[in-house]
Amino acid sequence: MARRYVSIKEVAARAGVSFQTASKVLNGGSVRVSPETAARIVAAAKTLGYRPNTIARSLVQRATGTLGLLASDATDVAISQFSVAVEQAARKRGYAVLVGHLGGDADGGQDGADIVRMLIERRVDGVIAAAPQVEDDTEVAELLRTYVPAVSLHHVPGGQVPVIGSTQSETGRLATEHLISHGHRVIGTVTGPFRRRVVRSRLRGYEATLRDAGLEPHEDLMVEADWTPGGGAAAARLLLERVPETTAVFVHNDAMAIGVLSAVVKAGRRVPADVAVVSCDDMPFAEHLTPGLSTVRVPLAETGERAVELLLQSIEGASVSAEPLLLPVELIIRDSCGGPADH
């Protein structure tokens, strides 16, 4: 209780020097101070328990060494993987991370702009947006454009904010191609919310691949869900009911895949013998589901790191490409799809 931080002035007084000199020794760079005084200052700082006040420092330097992270409710494992990667990459480079999580998809990302404003008022040096909900939030876009360097994982209406991500249509293509190569002809898909770009891109990949193989995509085969295991289970039930001939499912994330696997089994079918499943993400648990989940690996941790790098460059004034920086995805074959293709 009654804790008080000691300021550099008190340290200086104790060491018998001006506070500016103490500042040079304790925090500043080029020293121009005799070893003895320096030692005296350091000793004083130590016995008083001095901790530099970065708030004051930020004020004069006009930089906080802090990055803001706008994340969608990171109960979503994928997002949380990404956030951790971002924070660790940032800290390695001397930056701290201030987070704001949006509420569920339900409230329409209403508070995205509030969070960004909060970050701006706290004068973060840059913002990383990782929230599909803001894909079409023009208010957020406008704030990011005009106030602070930013990088987004998702499309930003109006542009001018660098985007980083993965080739999502490729994700849909890889999964679908693999299922086709196993001889499947009735391939359903359990997706995230249709209005998300990720979802539409993946669907584009899925549909194009089907057409390339001479199969006509059908509405009944595409079931919208909400990224959660429960949603995935419900969607799978619906799919099998609407199109009982379905022999394969492409699921848009691993969390939903958990639910899909369980729903398929509960419907009395075997995976992969009766229904093959391929998903997206490759979360750490995917390998250990029963059966092992085949999934298109999205390099979330790497994306986080690259996002930080990109943002830091942009903070340092480098002008960054308008073209999205896309990291490659990779199909990881396990058991749920029936193993390696056999053609």
Next chain:
Amino acid sequence: MARRYVSIKEVAARAGVSFQTASKVLNGGSVRVSPETAARIVAAAKTLGYRPNTIARSLVQRATGTLGLLASDATDVAISQFSVAVEQAARKRGYAVLVGHLGGDADGGQDGADIVRMLIERRVDGVIAAAPQVEDDTEVAELLRTYVPAVSLHHVPGGQVPVIGSTQSETGRLATEHLISHGHRVIGTVTGPFRRRVVRSRLRGYEATLRDAGLEPHEDLMVEADWTPGGGAAAARLLLERVPETTAVFVHNDAMAIGVLSAVVKAGRRVPADVAVVSCDDMPFAEHLTPGLSTVRVPLAETGERAVELLLQSIEGASVSAEPLLLPVELIIRDSCGGPADH
């Protein structure tokens, strides 16, 4: 590029008032200003795109409105659930959250103190520690004790830091009792790292319950793992190999349970018919595993909220109880344990 924030002085100049008056209107409380001037100031702020600088505000108010969160690598789903809850609870009360994630358990939590120092230098108003790795880190403990109000989810060596959590021994007891009530006599357990207090508490509950039922706990039945699905799978394999008579397993978290389920099945046994499984946490996916995972629900989101409340009280100077605040746990019965007890 070349973005510059406009300060309140520029707003004031444009509105033709002193900057202190502008401050009163835009950020301050009690107004004492005529409606017309107020309107003029607000208008000027709007056209200039003024955003208050909380850095400067923090400096004079000696409070940042920011909470620090020291979290263990939140790739762990449970921790990430907790962090999200903390951040949302904090923001609801006007606080932002600055996070620091420790590296894997491997590097011994070496950087825990670094993170806390970083938080302190950024002058967070309080710190929430959610990292088992720091359970016996005296340096972190000392920092928390002397510099900043804090609340921890785990024991803090030397005390004086309020602790919040769940009754962990109860967790072990509930799970074990339920398995015994199903008639199981050879009950193994797949645990987190032995050196963690959570683990030891749960083991205490497990052993005590076995003894109460006249069963002698045996070392071979307790297998240490690392909280991950992969670790859980390996541990389960080892357990079934060492004690093939095992008919039930108590797993220390849902992530490992995923691996345990898969390892049991791969060993040619059925869950729950041959081997019953009960776990801890109740993550959103637990319900949707195959079979549905019975698990002792740990109220992580609620714990996060309570942690924030407790911390805020402590920041406001309330002296808080030395006794850990423990939230109740609850056994959720699904299929992996064989359903409700039938005695």
Next chain:
DNA sequence: AATTCGTGAGCGAACGTTCGTTCACCTCCG
């Protein structure tokens, strides 16, 4: 007509730093 009061606004100081400049003193050199 003299005094009090309230209202609207200005002003100085402080928060804890960093940064660039100035200053005092000593040594060395011609």
Next chain:
DNA sequence: CGGAGGTGAACGAACGTTCGCTCACGAATT
């Protein structure tokens, strides 16, 4: 022995706010 040069440290200003006090002015009260 006088000035140049170098070294160690002090000093003033600024960063963008909040907070408490002062001040001018007009209306209301005596």
